[in-house]
Amino acid sequence: MALIELRGVSKIYHLGGEEIRALDNVDLDINGGEFISIIGPSGSGKSTLMHILGCLDSPTKGSIKLDGTEIASASTRDLARIRNEKIGFVFQFFNLLPKLNVLQNVELPLVYAGCGSRERRERAMEALRLVEMDNRAKHRPMQLSGGQQQRAAIARALVNRPKIVFADEPTGNLDSHTGETILKLFHDLSRKGSTIALVTHDPEIAAVTPRKIEIRDGKIAKNVDAKLAGQLDGPKFAVGNQPG
Amino acid sequence: MHLINAILVGLKEIWANKFRSMLTMLGIILGVSSLVAMSALVKGMENGMKEALIAIGGLEKVRVEEQDIPVWQQHLADQAVGTTMNDVHALIRSAPLITMVVPEMRTRNITMTRGGKSISPWNFIGTWPNAVELNQHVVAHGRMFNALDDENARNVCVIGTAVRDALFGSPEQIGREVIPVGEFVNINNQRFKIIGMFEHYESDQDKKRRELQTAKPPEPKGTGPERSRGYGSMGSKGGSRSMGGFVFDLKNNSVYIPLNTMWLRFRAASGTSGTGTGGFGGRSSSGSSSGSGSTAEFVPDPRLSTLSVKIADIDKMDEALQQAKNVMLHTHKGIEDFSFRTQENWSEGITQAISNARMSGGIIAAISLLVGGIGIMNIMLASITERVREIGIRKAIGATFFDVFTQILVESVVIAILGGVAGLFTSNMLVKLLIILSPTENTPVITVESMFLAFAFSVAVGILAGLFPALKAAKLNPIQALRYE
Ligand SMILES: Nc1ncnc2c1ncn2[C@@H]1O[C@H](COP(=O)(O)OP(=O)(O)OP(=O)(O)O)[C@@H](O)[C@H]1O
Ligand SMILES: [Mg+2]
Numbered sequence: 001m002a003l004i005e006l007r008g009v010s011k012i013y014h015l016g017g018e019e020i021r022a023l024d025n026v027d028l029d030i031n032g033g034e035f036i037s038i039i040g041p042s043g044s045g046k047s048t049l050m051h052i053l054g055c056l057d058s059p060t061k062g063s064i065k066l067d068g069t070e071i072a073s074a075s076t077r078d079l080a081r082i083r084n085e086k087i088g089f090v091f092q093f094f095n096l097l098p099k100l101n102v103l104q105n106v107e108l109p110l111v112y113a114g115c116g117s118r119e120r121r122e123r124a125m126e127a128l129r130l131v132e133m134d135n136r137a138k139h140r141p142m143q144l145s146g147g148q149q150q151r152a153a154i155a156r157a158l159v160n161r162p163k164i165v166f167a168d169e170p171t172g173n174l175d176s177h178t179g180e181t182i183l184k185l186f187h188d189l190s191r192k193g194s195t196i197a198l199v200t201h202d203p204e205i206a207a208v209t210p211r212k213i214e215i216r217d218g219k220i221a222k223n224v225d226a227k228l229a230g231q232l233d234g235p236k237f238a239v240g241n242q243p244g
Numbered sequence: 245m246h247l248i249n250a251i252l253v254g255l256k257e258i259w260a261n262k263f264r265s266m267l268t269m270l271g272i273i274l275g276v277s278s279l280v281a282m283s284a285l286v287k288g289m290e291n292g293m294k295e296a297l298i299a300i301g302g303l304e305k306v307r308v309e310e311q312d313i314p315v316w317q318q319h320l321a322d323q324a325v326g327t328t329m330n331d332v333h334a335l336i337r338s339a340p341l342i343t344m345v346v347p348e349m350r351t352r353n354i355t356m357t358r359g360g361k362s363i364s365p366w367n368f369i370g371t372w373p374n375a376v377e378l379n380q381h382v383v384a385h386g387r388m389f390n391a392l393d394d395e396n397a398r399n400v401c402v403i404g405t406a407v408r409d410a411l412f413g414s415p416e417q418i419g420r421e422v423i424p425v426g427e428f429v430n431i432n433n434q435r436f437k438i439i440g441m442f443e444h445y446e447s448d449q450d451k452k453r454r455e456l457q458t459a460k461p462p463e464p465k466g467t468g469p470e471r472s473r474g475y476g477s478m479g480s481k482g483g484s485r486s487m488g489g490f491v492f493d494l495k496n497n498s499v500y501i502p503l504n505t506m507w508l509r510f511r512a513a514s515g516t517s518g519t520g521t522g523g524f525g526g527r528s529s530s531g532s533s534s535g536s537g538s539t540a541e542f543v544p545d546p547r548l549s550t551l552s553v554k555i556a557d558i559d560k561m562d563e564a565l566q567q568a569k570n571v572m573l574h575t576h577k578g579i580e581d582f583s584f585r586t587q588e589n590w591s592e593g594i595t596q597a598i599s600n601a602r603m604s605g606g607i608i609a610a611i612s613l614l615v616g617g618i619g620i621m622n623i624m625l626a627s628i629t630e631r632v633r634e635i636g637i638r639k640a641i642g643a644t645f646f647d648v649f650t651q652i653l654v655e656s657v658v659i660a661i662l663g664g665v666a667g668l669f670t671s672n673m674l675v676k677l678l679i680i681l682s683p684t685e686n687t688p689v690i691t692v693e694s695m696f697l698a699f700a701f702s703v704a705v706g707i708l709a710g711l712f713p714a715l716k717a718a719k720l721n722p723i724q725a726l727r728y729e
Contacts, residue, residue: 056640056722077644084642095637095726099260111249112642156641 001068002029003163003195004053009062009072011048011218022048023059024218032163035190036197037206040215046199047168049215053197054087054166055079067163084112088157090167094149096141102128102152103137109160127155131185147178154185164195171205183208247650254655258662261627268623269663271616272705275609276667276698281674282605283694286598288686293594295447296491301379303558303587306565308551308572311583324581326547327572334575335553341564344554346375347503351510356411356499358429363410365403367498368431370506378554381495386425386440393439394502399509401431402440406496434509436501445492449686507546561586609698616663617705624656624713635717636725645718652714653707660706664699671698 011023022045030036030053040046051057052064055071058079064072071082083089088109096105106124115123128134131151141149150170157165167186171179183205190196198209206212214222258265297303308331313321335345349370356363369375376388389400403424408414412424427438446454555564565584572582628635635648643651675688 051723054640056726077646080639080642080644080647083640089640091726095633095640097634097637099256108638109641112638112644112647160642 002065003032003034003067004028004030005063005065006053007063009052009059009064011045011052011057012060021218023052026062026218026220028213028220028223030164030195030197032195033190033193034195034197034211035187035209036211036213037209038197038199038213038215039201039203039206040221042201044215045218046201046215048218050166050168050197050199053164054089055082056089080112084109085160086163088160088162088165090150090153090157090165090170092169092172094141094146094153094173096149096153096156098141101138101140102133102144102155105141105152106156106159109156113160124155124159127159128152130158130189131155145178146174147181150174150178150182151185154182154189158189158194164197165189166197166199168199169201170198171200171202179205247654250647250650250654251658253651254658257627257655258658264623265659265662268619268659269616269666271612271619272660272663272702273616273667273670275612275614275616275705276664276702277671277674278605278612279609279698279701280668280671280690280694281678281688282609283602283697284671284675284688284690285678285686286602286605287689287691287694289594289598289601291689292447292449292489292686293598296489297587299380299445299491299495300587301552303561304555305378305587306553306555306561306568307585308553308568308582309585310547311581313579313581317579320577320579323577324579325576327551327582328546328548328575330575331551331572332548334571335551335568338571339553339564339567341556341560341567342553343556344374344378346372346378346552346554347548348375348550348552349503349506349511350549351506354432354499354510356407356429356431358411358427361411363407365407365497365499366494368501369498370501370503370510372503375500375552378552379495381500382443383440384443385423386438388440389500389502394504397502397504397508399434399436399505400439400501401429401436402442402500403438404442404496404498405444406493407499408441431499431501432510442495442498445495447489447492450489450492511546609701613701613705616660616702617709620656620659620706620709621713623659624652624710625716627655628652628713628717631717632720632725635720636722639720639722640726648720649714649718652717653710656710656713657703657706660702660709663706664702667702668695668699671695 006026006028009023009026009028010021013020013022024045026049038046038049048057052059055066055074056079058074059072062072063070066082067086071079074082096102097108100108103121103124106127107120110120110123125134125137128137131154133148133151133155136144136148136152141152144152150173154165154167154170157167170186171182174182186196186198187208198205200206210226212222212224212226213220214224308327310326313324329347332345332347335342351368351370354364354368356365372394373388373390375381376383383402386402388402389398393400405414408422408424409417411429412422412427415421423441424438425441429436429438553568555561557564565586568584573580576582635643638648638651672690675690678688
């Protein structure tokens with residue numbers, strides 16, 4: 001059984017009598033441990049798909065099973081709990097809380113999970129070590145570079161050991177070099193067993209991931225799995241030069 | 245998320261916006277401190293009133309006063325006899341719920357003179373010896389007149405200190421205590437012997453002030469106009485008087501003489517005649533010695549000015565009054581030309597004043613709290629608009645409706661609580677300041693209840709003011725919140 005199963009999922013907006021099908025009858029399976037990129041032109045519905053996959057939004061119709069449970073009709077309260085326990089988000093604009101330091105930001109999902117302060121601290125430091133940000137724990141987001149902020153945000157996404165991490169244009173706000181280190185970080189996480197779905201409109205980034213889903217006008221236009229097709233040998237960049 | 249965490253987050257948020265939060269709290273501070281200070285003032289007034297109430301004889305004392313005959317009994321007017329000694333004896337005999345009956349006869353236009361000095365006492369009363377007890381008098385020097393003095397209608401009197409001050413000089417003027425017991429004075433040109441003097445009555449406040457003044461070095465003598473503590477003294481004492489202070493002036497400005505003395509020496513002169521309905525020899529079993537009925541001799545007016553009674557049990561006030569009424573209706577042949585005036589009636593006026601003060605204080609406090617609440621709501625609304633993105637992020641990583649709701653509500657309540665605590669401190673300072681500014685006023689008393697009440701109100705205001713912003717924040721759609729720029 002797949003980690004996520006989408007069947008006939010549509011998201012329809014009505015704007016002044018006009019019907020906008022942000023997602024149109026999408027079927028999709030994502031298995032645990034996969035590293036996926038979702039690609040498509042602007043306005044094609046990538047973010048909408050990610051929001052629905054990430055339980056931030058409910059579809060207009062269709063069914064979604066996450067880990068075997070139906071969530072298309074779940075209450076907002078259940079959705080909040082699922083987001084907290086099973087899903088991690090990484091955003092284009094990092095979205096760290098400016099008034100909290102890095103450690104507090106990373107701890108935040110655990111606060112809502114009801115963890116004790118000691119466990120929170122330990123797990124947050126562990127996540128920060130994973131992204132090599134443990135030496136910046138007491139810094140405020142404003143005192144960090146873009147790449148560092150994004151790594152802190154990734155640590156926050158990982159801290160509750162989610163089933164899947166969604167990243168919406170995680171490199172969109174970074175220069176190409178920094179973007180590459182972030183991509184490499186995702187790749188490492190994937191190799192360590194995380195399930196990652198990466199939204200992008202950059203084909204070069206999409207080329208890095210084993211599986212590539214292309215969206216056009218709210219429909220899945222292409223669904224290419226490199227492993228199954230045997231087309232892709234591995235990531236374009238070298239994995240060996242990673243520190244640690 | 246735990247409540248403790250929510251409170252910590254709230255505190256942090258408030259700390260991050262110190263200045264803004266302070267301004268927001270100001271309304272609550274004003275509201276709480278005005279509520280507490282006002283109720284402290286009112287409490288001070290109440291204490292002053294209670295003191296005065298005890299001084300005039302407590303609630304057990306009821307006065308029977310003459311009253312116009314009701315319209316439906318006008319045709320019986322010529323049979324109305326007024327309140328007389330008959331009533332006194334009837335009440336003593338037949339009203340067991342009444343423990344004490346004191347007849348009083350007053351006369352106006354009394355002038356007491358001694359040497360070149362004179363005074364017209366406010367109370368010149370002929371009565372029985374037990375008036376001392378009923379009116380809570382204390383004979384500090386000499387003695388009260390007794391039944392024998394009364395029976396023989398002796399020319400003796402017991403005076404208050406204000407009368408002493410006017411005729412013999414006050415201790416402040418003389419520089420030592422003046423006890424004129426044994427001296428003679430003229431009352432409307434009749435020689436009376438002073439056989440006793442009451443103690444000097446004053447409220448705790450006035451006592452305090454007097455002690456304050458004596459602590460200071462005395463003013464050099466001979467400068468300024470001579471002060472008297474007679475009639476005009478109320479104004480000339482200067483400064484503010486404590487609540488019910490006049491009650492003490494009234495008591496000090498009293499002269500008591502035996503009832504029979506009053507009747508024979510002063511009523512006889514005052515003219516109006518009536519049918520003698522029972523003698524004034526009163527308690528002696530024999531008929532009246534002072535002549536009754538239709539002798540050619542001039543018969544003094546036998547009517548009493550008032551008649552005071554003491555109720556056995558304050559809880560049975562209504563029954564006792566009913567009993568007294570029945571007895572007196574009998575002696576008055578069914579004509580209701582009397583009424584009962586309880587001290588409750590007297591205290592009602594002051595109670596009214598106090599409740600007015602409480603009311604206006606309450607309104608001021610309520611308005612301040614309302615304004616404070618609006619301030620909090622305003623700030624919370626501004627704050628959540630500022631933090632739409634933050635709320636979106638929190639929701640994306642798992643904050644529920646309830647989490648966000650409590651966070652905002654707690655922030656609002658924490659502001660209100662801090663404001664409330666600051667308000668309690670402010671009110672304490674305020675009351676201390678009031679006491680320093682006017683130490684002789686009825687001391688404001690801060691009550692624990694008023695502090696609890698004010699604090700509870702501030703918390704309630706915080707909750708009410710926070711509800712709407714918290715609801716608004718908690719209902720934010722995380723996606724829209726995340727897209728918000
Ligand atoms: N709240 C909304 N109301 C109406 N239409 C919406 C709403 N949200 C999204 N849409 C529409 O849904 C479509 C898909 O939007 P979406 O944000 O998923 O695009 P995207 O693929 O993420 O684009 P980009 O690459 O620019 O981020 C767009 O046409 C958009 O206008
Ligand atoms: Mg998008």
